[in-house]
Amino acid sequence: MRSPLKGVAAYVTHSFEEVGRFVATTVEVFKWTLRPPYRAGLLVQQMETIGVKSLFVVFLTAAFTGLVMVLQTTSLLAKFQAEGLVGSSVALAVTRELGPVFTALMVTGRAGSAMATELGTMRVTEQIDALSTMAVNPVQYLIVPRVIASMLMMPVLAAIFDVVSFFGSYVMGVWMLGIDQGVFVARTRHYLDPIDITSGLYKAVVFGAIVALISCDKGFRAEGGAKGVGEATTKAVVVSSVAILIADYFLNVLMTNYLPGYLLGGPR
């Protein structure tokens, strides 16, 4: 019988191998991003796939996030007769955290899973080998455009999330809960700084890289037919989602220390 210690050792070794392979892929992607040829057509195509086709799901998520956040925040702030702060509270939460994080999670579910499935299928049907035999580097052809497109489109989607979510919160706060429109808007404008919006967009760029790199890496290394592709897709979604949340914490720590005006980063 296999000893538990050996099992743990094998798991740790496997985990280090996975991390090592991921780092190697990331280095390859960086290297091939700088080298010609630059395939603008593929980049635009991926921007459409990742960005434009994710619009609807981001739109829906943002609208309902705004509605629910106002509902919850109002019930809390009403205890302190501070309903006027609802708009600003929600706007700050959305621009700094919920916008980029929810957008990244939605893109992971929609585009990340599609990337892993597509590249996984290409791997098991030898289409990736075919690219290599035709003297086309598969990392440069398949992964680089997806990573760049994801890094470009994620902040755009996060910005759209911010705007739609604000409208959602306005509808719930002003139209449905009867908060004064002037107070709602004025307080939001007063408390919301440009740094709150831009910090969220910076995060979105990093999340874009994380989603595309992990999803492409999992698909690129799929093996074992349809089952392997399915496993690669599941891993891509789970690992990307967890990585986004972990990265969010570290980005917050980094920004608090190095981004002037962010959270505890000094007086406004």
Added chain:
Amino acid sequence: MNGEGAAIEIRDLCKRFGENEVLKGISLRVEHGSTTVILGASGSGKSVLIKHVIGLLRPDSGEIWIEGEAIAQAGERRLNEVRRKFGMVFQGAALFDSMTVGENVAFPLREHLSLSEREIRAIVTEKLNLFGLFGVEDKYPAELSGGMRKRVGLARAIVLNPGMILYDEPTTGLDPIATENVNGMIVEAREKLQVTSVVISHDIGAAFAVADAIAVLHDGRIVEYGAPAAVRASEHPHVRQFLSTWFSRV
């Protein structure tokens, strides 16, 4: 110089994956313009061998010369130049399923040459017609039969006029008529294009139908090599047993 005069020369090639030693000192010489079939059962190391020839895998030891040039330790850029001497036809054709047949065949042209769309269309049509494919440019690979997909794969493989074509299990999964057609296609490719062909297969009938030379691979070693008649007369026990599975039926 090593590898001189041969299209492909492999010497003492070894490859191991973990504990599994797949290739145990393969040596093989493929002459210009010939069709060499590497024949072996599943798991004998055929696919691993052909992936070394085109640089998809690096050997643990040994050397591979392509037209006199050593590639075992070549860098990515040099390897890509060598790869352009080859066309490869994959077992499942490996056509890009998001592209039409025309786009698949045009892919190497668009990647490596600066041609007008009109010139690309003309070349694509010419290469498809060469293997009896007419009016399929706008179809997707999923709309074609297995045999037709292999033909499209061959059209894509030869579109840059390579000097060598590698076939990975070209007749696997095909019915007898489609197998006949693919064998005809391999012979046609050699006759019309004067290319060097390397076919890996476990299909004994197909091997004897197309080969100038046959190498029998068993347990990571080449156990027999020669003209089809000489291989058929082999005294090697594995070769006799392997060939008897086919020749006892015909």
